[in-house]
Amino acid sequence: MSVDKDTVAKIAKLARIHVAEEEREALAGELNNILGWIEQLSELDTEGVEPMTSVVEMDLPQRADKVTDGDIREKVLANAPEATDSFFAVPKVVE
Numbered sequence: 001m002s003v004d005k006d007t008v009a010k011i012a013k014l015a016r017i018h019v020a021e022e023e024r025e026a027l028a029g030e031l032n033n034i035l036g037w038i039e040q041l042s043e044l045d046t047e048g049v050e051p052m053t054s055v056v057e058m059d060l061p062q063r064a065d066k067v068t069d070g071d072i073r074e075k076v077l078a079n080a081p082e083a084t085d086s087f088f089a090v091p092k093v094v095e
Contacts, residue, residue, distance in 0.1 A: 003031040 012019040
C-alpha cells in the first residue's frame with residue numbers, strides 16, 4: 001500500500017488534526033516507511049509462538065474472588081437526596 005499527499009490529507013481530516021500542505025509530502029514518506037516495516041513483520045513465521053502480554057514472562061498474583069460490599073448501606077444512603085426502599089431515588093427522565 002502506498003500513501004500519497006491526498007491520503008495524508010484524508011487521514012488528517014478523519015483524525016481532526018491540521019496538517020499544512022507543505023508537511024503532507026514528508027508525512028506521506030514517513031507513513032510509507034511505517035507501512036514497509038509492517039509488511040516486513042507480516043513476512044515472519046509466527047507458527048507456534050504464544051501471544052505475550054509482557055516482554056518478561058511472569059505470573060500475576062491472584063486474589064480470592066469474594067464480595068466485599070462493606071455492609072455500610074445506611075451510611076451510603078445518608079448521602080442521597082432521596083432514598084426509597086434502600087435505593088437511591090432519582091427523577092424520572094423517560095416519559
